[in-house]
Amino acid sequence: MAELLKKGQMKPGAVAEAGSMARLNTGTWRTYCPVSDLEKCNHCMICWLMCPESAVQVEDGKKVGTNLQYCKGCGICATECPVDAIEMKLESEMSEDEKKG
Amino acid sequence: MAERMALTGNDSAAYAFKQINPDVVAAYPITPQTELMHKFAAYVADGEVKTEFVPVESEHSAMSAVIAASLAGARACTATSANGLALMWEMLYIAASCRCPIVMPVINRALSAPINIHCDHSDTMGARDTGWIQLYSENCQEAYDNALQAVRIAEHPDVMLPVMVCLDGFILSHTLEGLEANDDETVRNFIGEYERSDNLLDVERPQTFGAFALQNYYFEFKKQQADAMQEAPAVIDEVGKEYGELTGRSYGRLDPYRCDDADVIVVGLGSSMGTAKQAVDDLRDEAGLKCGVLKIRCFRPFPGDLIRQALQNAAIVGVMDRAVSFGLGGPLFHEIRSARYGGDGPMLNFIYGLGGRDLSLDLAKDVFRNLAEAKDSGQVEPVVRYVGLRE
Numbered sequence: 264m265a266e267l268l269k270k271g272q273m274k275p276g277a278v279a280e281a282g283s284m285a286r287l288n289t290g291t292w293r294t295y296c297p298v299s300d301l302e303k304c305n306h307c308m309i310c311w312l313m314c315p316e317s318a319v320q321v322e323d324g325k326k327v328g329t330n331l332q333y334c335k336g337c338g339i340c341a342t343e344c345p346v347d348a349i350e351m352k353l354e355s356e357m358s359e360d361e362k363k364g
Numbered sequence: 365m366a367e368r369m370a371l372t373g374n375d376s377a378a379y380a381f382k383q384i385n386p387d388v389v390a391a392y393p394i395t396p397q398t399e400l401m402h403k404f405a406a407y408v409a410d411g412e413v414k415t416e417f418v419p420v421e422s423e424h425s426a427m428s429a430v431i432a433a434s435l436a437g438a439r440a441c442t443a444t445s446a447n448g449l450a451l452m453w454e455m456l457y458i459a460a461s462c463r464c465p466i467v468m469p470v471i472n473r474a475l476s477a478p479i480n481i482h483c484d485h486s487d488t489m490g491a492r493d494t495g496w497i498q499l500y501s502e503n504c505q506e507a508y509d510n511a512l513q514a515v516r517i518a519e520h521p522d523v524m525l526p527v528m529v530c531l532d533g534f535i536l537s538h539t540l541e542g543l544e545a546n547d548d549e550t551v552r553n554f555i556g557e558y559e560r561s562d563n564l565l566d567v568e569r570p571q572t573f574g575a576f577a578l579q580n581y582y583f584e585f586k587k588q589q590a591d592a593m594q595e596a597p598a599v600i601d602e603v604g605k606e607y608g609e610l611t612g613r614s615y616g617r618l619d620p621y622r623c624d625d626a627d628v629i630v631v632g633l634g635s636s637m638g639t640a641k642q643a644v645d646d647l648r649d650e651a652g653l654k655c656g657v658l659k660i661r662c663f664r665p666f667p668g669d670l671i672r673q674a675l676q677n678a679a680i681v682g683v684m685d686r687a688v689s690f691g692l693g694g695p696l697f698h699e700i701r702s703a704r705y706g707g708d709g710p711m712l713n714f715i716y717g718l719g720g721r722d723l724s725l726d727l728a729k730d731v732f733r734n735l736a737e738a739k740d741s742g743q744v745e746p747v748v749r750y751v752g753l754r755e
Contacts, residue, residue: 275524275585276461276524278572287576
């Protein structure tokens with residue numbers, strides 16, 4: 264781990280380098296894990312819009328999954344999904360294979 | 365050329381804003397501040413300032429908008445009162461800890477309930493731990509002068525903290541007073557340009573503002589903030605002196621009135637100290653009472669050392685609090701008593717003027733009479749006393 268800056272070496276006012284939040288893996292906070300049924304998904308992007316962590320992954324205008332490194336498991340996506348394509352599962356009872364987002 | 369004008373407290377702060385010509389002002393109306401922003405919005409509409417004026421949907425948003433503007437490198441201002449200040453609460457701390465040199469007149473007003481639009485200091489006293497510098501004004505002239513000096517104090521590189529310019533609701537905000545305004549060029553030269561080297565709009569050098577800091581960094585940020593507050597007194601004194609050289613009106617953190625030979629000294633904030641000064645003149649003439657007033661202009665950072673010195677020869681001290689800390693007494697009293705710990709004679713605390721209750725000249729004299737009696741009898745209980753209250 265890099266040595267911590269001293270007070271005099273820090274910029275005042277909580278200014279840090281750009282993108283510093285990318286190193287904070289909020290996915291470790293999760294209790295429930297979203298599991299998306301991509302067959303059922305109509306790619307309306309409401310989950311992408313609502314996700315407070317921008318964790319919904321999209322390629323070529325289609326949802327492809329959830330980035331579990333950042334997903335906190337809040338369940339907003341599952342609540343908002345108009346076609347019930349997302350299920351929140353208790354992560355402690357899931358196998359590693361099931362955790363695909 | 366300086367100009368003599370008749371302005372209310374709200375007008376005087378709006379006129380100061382006109383001369384400051386801030387880059388961004390975001391505000392929401394609340395009595396008794398509303399008129400200040402009416403006036404300023406008219407300057408914007410008439411093209412007399414170049415300010416981007418953002419009419420927001422709440423005070424929380426007003427403070428959020430000026431924080432963002434300030435981080436983007438803009439000189440940003442707002443104003444509020446009472447419940448509006450309370451709604452800004454979360455953002456007040458963020459403004460100070462993100463080191464945003466925002467200038468905000470607070471037109472002091474009682475907090476609900478019961479709902480009341482008149483003056484007391486509960487609003488800004490509650491914000492005394494938010495990390496803002498607080499300057500209190502005795503009259504409209506001081507409100508104007510404090511608003512201009514606040515820009516320099518806030519933006520000083522050793523400080524970089526927001527400043528509340530406190531002025532009493534209605535008693536000052538809606539009362540017309542003759543005051544001297546500086547010419548625009550004097551103000552322009554005095555306040556200079558605001559530069560923020562790290563700013564949100566520097567796209568070549570993107571950075572995170574208001575970053576996440578846990579156990580490993582938060583403490584150091586807070587100590588930096590505390591250090592900045594410690595730098596502020598020297599800056600406040602220096603700016604007050606320089607302002608005096610420019611305008612003939614110099615400012616310190618305290619304003620002692622006839623204290624040199626006084627046995628009985630009253631300490632307080634804001635417009636009532638004008639009334640207390642008149643009481644001092646009258647009682648010296650009428651009753652030969654050797655009394656004086658110590659007005660505190662700068663409440664945060666708290667000038668404890670200066671206060672201790674100023675009170676060292678007083679036989680008794682009365683602290684006037686226009687706010688009550690429930691379960692404690694008056695906040696100003698407790699801070700002054702702490703500053704004098706181990707010192708220098710008995711003290712009494714007077715809570716007065718809550719919800720705009722008038723402090724008449726008679727009541728101001730009662731405070732001194734109370735003190736004189738306690739001095740002679742040695743009876744200082746109860747220490748916390750209420751002025752002009754119907755038991």
